[in-house]
Structure formats: C-alpha cells, structure tokens
Amino acid sequence: MFSPEGALDKNMKVLVVDDFSTMRRIVKNLxxxxxxxxxxxxxxxxxxxxxxxxxxxxxxxxxxxxPGMQGIDLLKAIRxxxxxxxxxxxxxxxxxxxxxxxxxAQAGVNGYIVKPFTAATLNAKLDKIxxxxx
Amino acid sequence: xxxxxxxxVSLEEAKLLVEYLETGQQEKADExxxxxxxxxxxxxxxxxxxxxxQLHDSLNNFQLDSRLNDLATxxxxxxxxxxxxxxxxxxxxxxxxxxxxxxxxPVVDTIxxxxxxxxxxxxxxxxxxxxxxxxxxxxxxxxxxLKTTDKESVRMHDLMTDVLMAQDFQDLTGQVIRKVIDxxxxxxxxxxxxxxxxxxxxxxxxxxxxxxxGDNLVEGPIVNAAQRDDVVADQDDVDDLLSSLGF
Numbered sequence: 001m002f003s004p005e006g007a008l009d010k011n012m013k014v015l016v017v018d019d020f021s022t023m024r025r026i027v028k029n030l031x032x033x034x035x036x037x038x039x040x041x042x043x044x045x046x047x048x049x050x051x052x053x054x055x056x057x058x059x060x061x062x063x064x065x066x067p068g069m070q071g072i073d074l075l076k077a078i079r080x081x082x083x084x085x086x087x088x089x090x091x092x093x094x095x096x097x098x099x100x101x102x103x104x105a106q107a108g109v110n111g112y113i114v115k116p117f118t119a120a121t122l123n124a125k126l127d128k129i130x131x132x133x134x
Numbered sequence: 135x136x137x138x139x140x141x142x143v144s145l146e147e148a149k150l151l152v153e154y155l156e157t158g159q160q161e162k163a164d165e166x167x168x169x170x171x172x173x174x175x176x177x178x179x180x181x182x183x184x185x186x187x188q189l190h191d192s193l194n195n196f197q198l199d200s201r202l203n204d205l206a207t208x209x210x211x212x213x214x215x216x217x218x219x220x221x222x223x224x225x226x227x228x229x230x231x232x233x234x235x236x237x238x239x240p241v242v243d244t245i246x247x248x249x250x251x252x253x254x255x256x257x258x259x260x261x262x263x264x265x266x267x268x269x270x271x272x273x274x275x276x277x278x279x280l281k282t283t284d285k286e287s288v289r290m291h292d293l294m295t296d297v298l299m300a301q302d303f304q305d306l307t308g309q310v311i312r313k314v315i316d317x318x319x320x321x322x323x324x325x326x327x328x329x330x331x332x333x334x335x336x337x338x339x340x341x342x343x344x345x346x347x348g349d350n351l352v353e354g355p356i357v358n359a360a361q362r363d364d365v366v367a368d369q370d371d372v373d374d375l376l377s378s379l380g381f
Contacts, residue, residue, distance in 0.1 A: 022228040029236065065352050072350050094355035096365045101372055103350065105381040114372055115355070121369050 010035040012058035017041075017048040017074065018092075019066045027061055027092065030119050034126065045069025049077055052084055064093035064100070072104060079108045088129050092117065143170050192331055202324055210321070213314045220307045227303035234293040234300070241286045248279045 014036055018024045024041050031039055040057075042048035046068035052060070060078065064071040071091055078084045088110040096114050104112055111125040147170055154163035169176040255272040258264045264272065347353045356365045366372050 020225075022225055022232070025229070025232055029232070064350075065354060070350055070352065095352060096356050096359070096372075097351055097353065098364055098366060098375055100351050101366065101375055102379065105376055105379065112372055112376065114366065114369055117369065 011038055012036070013056060014039045014059045014061065015042060015048060015051060015057045017043075017045065017060065017062035017066070017071065019043050019063065023063065023092075027122075030122050031061075033119070034123060045071060045074035045077075048074055052078065052087070053081070057087060060087055060089045062089065062091060064091060064095045064104075072100075072107060075104065075107050075109055090125060090129060092122075201320075205317075205321055205324065209317050213317050216310045216314055220310055223303045223307050227300045230300040231297050234296040238290055238293050241290055245279075245283055245286060248275075248282060252276055252279055 014031060016024050016027050016031070016039060018027070021043070024043075028039050028041070040051065040055075042051055044066045045062070048060070048062065049069065051057070060074075062071040062074055069077075071093065075089050075091070078087055078089060089108070090111040090113065091104055091109050092113045092115065094115045101112055110129045113121055113125055147166065151163055151166050151170075154160075154166060165176075252272070252275045255264065255268055255275070258268065259272060345353065356362065359365050359367050366375060
C-alpha cells in the first residue's frame with residue numbers, strides 16, 4: 001500500500017460498496033479525482049465479501065444500509081477474517097444515530113462519513129486514515 | 135351420593151325443564167340444563183355470541199365501503215409504481231448529470247495543460263527575453279490554445295445546459311410524491327377509523343410511537359434531525375462524538 005518513498009500508493013486496490021449505482025459512481029469519481037486509479041465496485045455486502053476474500057484489496061469504502069448484507073456486518077466479517085482484518089474500512093452512510101456511530105467505531109471502522117457529504121470531507125478522512133496507518 | 139357444586143336448581147327452572155321435555159323441545163331442555171349447571175358459561179357464551187355478531191356486522195360494513203377495497207387493490211399498487219418511477223427518474227437524472235460532468239472534466243484539464251505549456255515562453259515574452267524563433271513558436275501555440283478554448287467552451291456550454299435540463303426530474307418526482315402522500319394520508323385515516331371502530335384507539339397513550347427500525351438500528355436518512363436527540367446533525371457532530379469516545 002505504501003510505495004518505497006513512504007507516500008500513499010494511489011495504485012492501491014479499492015472496493016466501493018453501495019446498493020445505489022449512482023452513489024458508487026460519485027464515490028468512484030471523487031476517488032479518481034484524488035488520484036486513485038484501481039477501483040472496483042460491489043452492489044452489496046454479500047457480493048463484496050467474496051470479492052475481498054478472493055482478490056487482494058487494500059481499502060474498502062462502503063455504505064451501511066444494503067438489503068443483503070449491511071455495511072456494519074461486512075465490516076465485522078472483514079475484521080473477523082485473519083486474511084482481511086488489516087484492511088481499512090471507511091463507512092459512507094445516511095445512518096446518523098449516535099448509537100450506530102458508536103457501534104461502527106467499536107466494530108473497528110476506520111472512518112465514518114454521513115451523507116450528504118462533500119469531496120473535501122472525503123479527502124480529509126482519507127488523509128486521516130492513511131496517515132494513522134503510516 | 136351428593137356433590138356440592140354450589141349450584142342450586144330452582145323450582146321455576148325445574149318446571150320449565152319439564153315443560154320443554156313435555157313439548158318435545160329437546161334442544162331448549164338441554165340448553166336449560168347446561169345453563170343451570172354452568173350459569174357463568176352461558177353468560178360467557180352469550181357475550182361471545184354478541185361480540186361475534188358485532189364483529190361480523192363491522193366487517194360487513196367495511197366490505198361495503200368500496201374505498202378500502204380500492205385502496206388495497208388499485209391505489210397502493212399504483213403508489214408502489216409511482217415510487218419506483220421516482221427512483222428511476224432520479225437515477226436517470228443523476229447519470230445524465232454525471233455523464234455531462236465526466237465529459238467536462240477532461241476538457242477543462244486539456245485547457246489547463248495547454249495554458250501551462252504556453253506559459254514558460256509567454257513569461258519570457260513578458261520579460262522581453264524572447265528570441266524570434268521562440269516567438270514564432272509561441273504564436274503557433276497560442277493560436278492553437280485560442281482555437282481549442284473557443285471550441286471547447288462551446289462544448290462546455292452545451293454540457294452545462296444538459297446538466298441544467300437534467301434537473302427537471304425534481305418537478306416530476308415532486309408531483310408524483312405528492313400524490314403518494316395523499317394516498318398515505320387516506321390509508322392512515324382509514325386505519326385510524328378501523329382502530330376506533332373496534333374500540334382499539336390509542337387515545338390513552340400520550341406518546342406517538344417511534345418509526346420502525348431494522349437490524350442494527352437501521353433507519354435510513356433522518357428527515358427531522360432537529361426534533362430528535364438521538365441523531366447527529368452533520369459531519370462535525372460525528373467527528374466530535376468519535377473523538378469524545380477516544381476513537
């Protein structure tokens with residue numbers, strides 16, 4: 001994930017998970033704008049998990065409220081799998097109850113963005129996540 | 135052998151019993167015996183019978199109200215279709231807008247690149263340090279830049295118009311949603327009517343019940359954050375909450 005110079009490697013493999021294709025498109029565009037080039041998509045936690053288990057992803061951006069497997073449950077599954085638990089996870093969601101935010105933090109989420117959000121917020125949270133891991 | 139069940143037959147009852155039997159009214163005689171033995175039960179049966187009749191009549195009244203039938207068989211399926219229409223139209227609008235935006239980004243980038251390419255020689259010119267061959271080269275580059283910018287700004291203008299027009303979904307979806315709100319109001323009134331008719335109205339409870347949440351407290355976007363104390367209002371609230379807990 002980090003190139004030899006120590007800078008954030010924007011070639012890292014990112015998985016964007018949301019059941020609304022328009023939201024996936026927005027996030028993908030914002031990430032591209034920030035220089036990320038290797039972005040894959042999934043339309044549900046249940047389709048995302050097999051993709052994660054199979055291909056070496058470095059970062060997950062996911063919605064919470066999805067019909068098959070919710071983002072919070074995807075997060076828990078990632079943290080519970082020894083091969084995946086290291087992957088940073090960013091939640092971008094309309095779920096805004098304080099209890100839920102705490103739930104996500106306790107489940108090991110690396111960042112929590114509430115919708116509607118701005119490109120600046122996404123950028124700031126990404127910096128924070130990868131600076132913390134560096 | 136006598137068993138004291140606490141039940142005592144009266145003379146009137148006994149006489150009535152004999153009368154029934156003498157006139158061949160076996161059913162009535164049996165009913166009377168049952169009643170004598172279980173006065174409570176027969177009262178209970180009578181009450182249940184009365185309630186059943188009331189329920190039957192009320193249900194019949196509802197069936198006669200064809201509005202309820204229409205709601206169930208026509209209006210609610212229609213409402214579902216309408217809401218699906220809203221999803222479709224908003225998705226189309228979002229994609230149309232993003233198509234236009236994604237087309238504009240590279241155009242803007244190209245112009246920026248060309249300006250940056252022209253700038254070094256231009257700066258030299260501004261400082262009177264340009265020689266003739268460089269000057270000729272600069273003129274060509276600037277000519278290209280002007281032609282490109284001219285063409286692309288026309289294109290950008292058209293794309294911006296596309297973005298503007300894509301917003302028409304709001305008017306259409308707004309009208310559709312209004313219709314669904316009217317329908318929901320009607321269903322709400324009918325439900326309250328039904329509850330009241332069956333004596334199940336909740337006048338006793340002072341608090342309106344909270345909307346249903348799903349697994350993991352899932353509720354979707356909060357539309358009335360100002361009236362609630364269990365939700366965050368914006369990203370700053372989220373960040374404050376998390377840092378206050380040490381995350």
